[in-house]
Amino acid sequence: MKKTLICALALSSALALGGCGQTxxxxxxxxxxxxxxxxxxxxxxxxxxxxxxxxxxxxGAAAGSILGASSEPPPRCLRFRYDYNGTxxxxxxxxxxxx
Numbered sequence: 001m002k003k004t005l006i007c008a009l010a011l012s013s014a015l016a017l018g019g020c021g022q023t024x025x026x027x028x029x030x031x032x033x034x035x036x037x038x039x040x041x042x043x044x045x046x047x048x049x050x051x052x053x054x055x056x057x058x059x060g061a062a063a064g065s066i067l068g069a070s071s072e073p074p075p076r077c078l079r080f081r082y083d084y085n086g087t088x089x090x091x092x093x094x095x096x097x098x099x
Contacts, residue, residue, distance in 0.1 A: 028069035035064020 036057045043056020077090035 024069055024072070027071055028065045031064035031066075031068020031071075032061045033064070035067070036061030039063075 037060070039060020040053045040057035042060075044050070044053030046052060046056070075090075076094040077092070078094050079090070079092040080088050081091040082088055
């Protein structure tokens with residue numbers, strides 16, 4: 001029961017804080033920190049040894065960094081237009097530095 005509670009807490013905190021960061025580098029660092037901490041907690045709880053926590057931390061940090069860097073917010077639209085059917089579409093997107 002204790003291992004399940006620790007794993008659930010680690011996963012929920014990682015999901016709650018996983019979207020933080022404005023730039024790609026910020027998201028990669030945040031993903032590495034959260035993934036490493038979550039992996040270490042889960043690896044330590046699953047194996048009961050320091051080696052399991054170390055392996056889980058390394059794997060979690062690598063996966064978190066990759067996933068954090070690849071996640072990008074959707075582009076913001078600066079100007080909407082309408083086609084001949086009345087469907088709204090984006091005519092101009094904001095540059096990525098703007099958001």
